[in-house]
Amino acid sequence: MPHHPALRLAAPVAVLALTLSACGGSDDDTSTDSKKTTQPEATASPSKESSGGELATGESAAGKVKEEDGTVTYDITAAKVDLGTEAEAAKLVQDPADAKGMALAVAHVKFTHKAGPALTTESDAGDATTIWADGRRGALLIGASDDAPGCEDPYDVESFKTGDSHVFCESYLVPSNAKSLEVHWAEEDGEPYIWKFPSQ
Secondary structure, three states: OOOHHHHEEEEEEEEOOOOOOHOOOOOOOOOOOOOEOOOOOOOOOOOOOOOOOOOOOOOHHHHEEOOOEEEEEEEEEEEEEEOOOOHHHHHOOOOOOHHEEEEEEEEEEEEEEEEEEEEEEOOOOOHHHEEEOOEOOOEEEEEOOOOOOOOOHHHHHHOOOOOEEEEEEEEEEEOOOEEEEEEOOOOEEEEEEEEEEEEE
16 A cells, blocks of 8 residues: 555644554553563574464564565564553643553564565555554554654665665554553464563
8 A cells, every 4th residue: 555655744743543442441550651662682583484473582474565666575573662651652642531541662673675676665564563462452653653763764765675674663552551562463364473572
């Protein structure tokens, strides 16, 4: 699906793209103000070739994406999830009540171009990334991770060819008291690959 850069500038705050009822929520934990990063130690591991399933820390999956320039095969690894605070989440939505009991989670996913054409337009590979908390999908926040440290904006990647790697991030609101976080990535109509992270 093509991107429309003009839409990214339409609002000064992130756009809440999914209903918050999809991920539950609680207002039990409002005391923390510091960001937590869930970053397991990366370990070298060959790519998993089968369609979907749970992957070990540091393990990559091979996935195909139909890009504008043609089908590209990527090695995909969820590197970490940054978990923010309720106060930070409230600043990202138009109505702070939408973020009550919620925190911003940013998934950092590394994509390495393994086969297929070099891209002359932005990659759609990151669009298949979702974040789940305690078994429920979070609420997508469009634009919230554009300037996050360590994240690259696909619009700024002018070429993406075999051997190149880029980190694309996706941001979701999840319950601030979630016990576990999962990063899911799936091919179109495929089963998701799943990386699990503790929430703190």
